[in-house]
Amino acid sequence: MSKPSLPILSVSGVAKTFILHLREGARLPVVNGAGFDLYAGECVALGGPSGAGKSSLLKMVYGNYRVDEGTIRVRDGEEMVDVASTSPRRLIKLRDTTMGYVSQFLRVIPRVGARDVVAEPLIHDGVPPEEAVARAGALLARLNLPERLWNLPPATFSGGEQQRVNIARGLIAHRPLLLMDEPTASLDAANRNVVVELIAEKKRAGVAILGIFHDAEVREAACDRVIDVTDFAKAAA
Ligand SMILES: Nc1ncnc2c1ncn2[C@@H]1O[C@H](COP(=O)(O)OP(=O)(O)O)[C@@H](O)[C@H]1O
Numbered sequence: 001m002s003k004p005s006l007p008i009l010s011v012s013g014v015a016k017t018f019i020l021h022l023r024e025g026a027r028l029p030v031v032n033g034a035g036f037d038l039y040a041g042e043c044v045a046l047g048g049p050s051g052a053g054k055s056s057l058l059k060m061v062y063g064n065y066r067v068d069e070g071t072i073r074v075r076d077g078e079e080m081v082d083v084a085s086t087s088p089r090r091l092i093k094l095r096d097t098t099m100g101y102v103s104q105f106l107r108v109i110p111r112v113g114a115r116d117v118v119a120e121p122l123i124h125d126g127v128p129p130e131e132a133v134a135r136a137g138a139l140l141a142r143l144n145l146p147e148r149l150w151n152l153p154p155a156t157f158s159g160g161e162q163q164r165v166n167i168a169r170g171l172i173a174h175r176p177l178l179l180m181d182e183p184t185a186s187l188d189a190a191n192r193n194v195v196v197e198l199i200a201e202k203k204r205a206g207v208a209i210l211g212i213f214h215d216a217e218v219r220e221a222a223c224d225r226v227i228d229v230t231d232f233a234k235a236a237a
C-alpha cells in the first residue's frame with residue numbers, strides 16, 4: 001500500500017523515567033529518543049521482551065502516562081494535537097473523536113450487562129440506542145460470546161470472555177487511531193482469528209493501529225511492521 005503523506009500519529013524524541021517514590025525516589029528510565037510515524041490503514045506492532053516499555057509507550061500515546069520529553073502528535077482532522085503538552089480537556093475530546101484503546105484488562109462497570117458495555121461508545125457517538133445494542137450483539141456473536149451472557153455484567157466472566165467484551169467495546173465505534181495492548185492474550189485460536197479479521201477490517205476502513213501482540217502468529221497475520229522498543233530502552237539505560 002502506498003503511504004499517504006500525512007501521519008495519523010507522529011512520535012518524536014519521547015523520553016520517560018519512572019520515579020519510584022516508595023523506593024527513595026529511585027529512577028527507572030524506560031524509553032529515550034522514541035520516534036516513529038503511523039499512517040492510515042496500517043497496523044504496527046510494538047516489539048520487545050516483557051519490561052521493554054511497550055505498554056508504557058502505548059499509555060503515553062493515550063495520555064495515561066506523562067511524557068518527560070518529546071512530542072506525541074495525533075491527527076484530529078486538519079489539526080495535529082500533541083498529547084504530551086495538550087490540556088486535559090483537549091485530551092478528553094481527542095480520545096472521544098480520535099483514539100480507541102483496548103486495554104489489557106476490562107475495567108468492569110458494576111451492574112451493566114456485557115452488551116450494554118459494548119454498545120456504550122456508539123450511544124456516546126449519538127447512534128440510537130436500539131441500533132447500538134443490535135450492533136453490540138452482532139459483534140459479540142462474531143467473537144463467540146454466548147448469548148446467555150449478553151445481559152449479565154462481565155465482572156464474573158472468565159478472562160477470555162472479559163477480553164472479548166473489552167475488544168468489542170474498543171472496536172465497535174470508528175476511531176482513526178486504535179491502540180491495543182495484548183488483545184488476544186487469553187483467547188483460543190478461533191477467537192484470535194476473529195480478532196485478526198476485525199483488525200483487517202479496521203485497516204481497510206483506513207484506521208491506523210498501534211498494538212502489542214505477544215502471539216507471533218497474530219502479529220504476523222495482523223501487522224505490517226514491528227517497532228522494536230528495545231532500541232529506545234537501550235538508549236534510556
Ligand atoms: N506506573 C509505573 N511505575 C513504575 N514503574 C513502571 C510503571 N509502569 C511500568 N513500569 C516499569 O517500566 C518498565 C516497562 O514496563 P512496561 O511498559 O509495562 O513493559 P512491557 O509492556 O514492554 O512489558 C518495567 O520495568 C515496569 O516495571
Ligand SMILES: [Mg+2]
Pocket residue numbers: 054055056212
Ligand atoms: Mg505490557
